[in-house]
Amino acid sequence: MKCEIFATFYYKISTDKKPKHEMCPSNQIHGASGYALKPKHPKLLDANLQKVLSTIYEELSLDTLLQMCVRNFIQNDNEDFKKTARQIKPFIASCVFNEGFSPILKIMDIMGIQIGVYVETLAATCDGKRLGQLECLVAYESHKQQKARRTKKLN
Numbered sequence: 320m321k322c323e324i325f326a327t328f329y330y331k332i333s334t335d336k337k338p339k340h341e342m343c344p345s346n347q348i349h350g351a352s353g354y355a356l357k358p359k360h361p362k363l364l365d366a367n368l369q370k371v372l373s374t375i376y377e378e379l380s381l382d383t384l385l386q387m388c389v390r391n392f393i394q395n396d397n398e399d400f401k402k403t404a405r406q407i408k409p410f411i412a413s414c415v416f417n418e419g420f421s422p423i424l425k426i427m428d429i430m431g432i433q434i435g436v437y438v439e440t441l442a443a444t445c446d447g448k449r450l451g452q453l454e455c456l457v458a459y460e461s462h463k464q465q466k467a468r469r470t471k472k473l474n
Contacts, residue, residue, distance in 0.1 A: 328376045332369050419446040 364372070378384075414422035420442035427434055 324380045325376060328372060331364055331372070419449055421446065 411423065411426070414426075424434055424439065424442055427438075
């Protein structure tokens with residue numbers, strides 16, 4: 320894996336006159352047909368920038384970091400949190416849709432998050448609004464159906 324990492328660095332510092340393809344995999348140098356490829360190299364990087372990039376590439380190709388990548392360890396805790404959140408998002412959405420915000424309080428309690436008075440008040444307020452909207456909707460639909468039945472009887 321180190322060779323592949325440094326191949327990108329050497330590609331950046333190669334020129335058409337001084338190609339540095341010793342780290343490139345053989346299929347990229349010769350291609351699928353077996354004939355030697357002559358890639359166009361980008362403009363040469365500044366010498367100071369090459370030194371800085373070289374140290375960065377050396378740090379990124381340390382064995383400890385590469386072992387973490389090989390074992391699929393996530394180096395960024397935020398990525399791991401986002402992955403977990405994406406996995407449980409549908410379940411939380413169905414809980415809120417079916418039962419309101421009280422299951423979220425249960426989830427927070429199971430996770431060990433201390434639930435304060437304000438959170439309980441917010442959940443109760445949201446559930447109250449939700450139930451009020453549902454009652455209005457049910458009353459409206461019931462009234463609409465009664466009206467339809469009356470007009471049907473009259474006709």
